Amino acid sequence: MAKEFQVTYDCADPGALAGFWAEALGYEFDAPPPGFDTWDAALDAWGVPADQRNGASAIHDPEGTMPRLYFQRVPEGKTIKNRVHLDVRTAPGLEGEERMAALGAESERLQALGARQLKRNDPEPPMSQGFIIMADPEGNEFCLD
Template sequence: MGPYPGTVATPWSLTIDCASPSTLAGFWAEALGYAPAPPPPGWSSWDAWFDDHDVPVDERGDGAFLHDPAGVAPAISFLRVPEDKIVKNRMHLDLAVGGGRHVAWDERRRRVVTEVERLVALGATVLAEVPADRPDHVTMADPEGNEFDVL
């Protein structure tokens, strides 16, 4: 049982520290099919919410927020931090576009390659194909260097 009455799991979202929240949110919105999050219920805009919560104008670009338009997947927040990324992620996203191991390797590979090409056009970079001899997945980095896999 989750921490809230009637829930099975704990509600959660993903937060990504970054240098440019709007740029990274734009990349991940395109990569995942997400959209900018609407303002919280009761506010007509994010600026209205910021005004009501006394958020200074010069801090309003310090975050960007995405949601799954279908309401199924978790929300994602991007928060500006002063430090650069310096080490490999210990947690990463897997974009499961290939369909799983029950799909023939040639078809999985075609799907993965197509998605990798799309993501490169959006600003991602290829880091490695794993394993190199018959790739099961491709490790990539988003525009700020955060690793993720396409499988």
């Protein structure tokens, strides 16, 4: 039986990075715990100081089919290339110029949200249909595929 999983990001600003990925993927922020109208109300009740309230954030697929993403603050910055990364399936089934145009449009949308385009890899059939390598606002690589 398959196991449910989440993808966890170590980062400097969990709230901001969760916001970027929520916009990028069409995800939503996790709701506050039962009995609280907001996360601030829950954190107040638990006595969490204001300077510690951005220690973690989580977002989920509103349809419940894709993995949850969890963001946790760590003291060190990113220093090397990711060993694991997300491929954001932007143009499945598209080929050639139509595919690269769709990837380019998504790259521009994400750049407006704070991402950077690192490299465009044009199609090289039969091994590659083309993709774009991006970095999120904290430098974590991902691909538009």
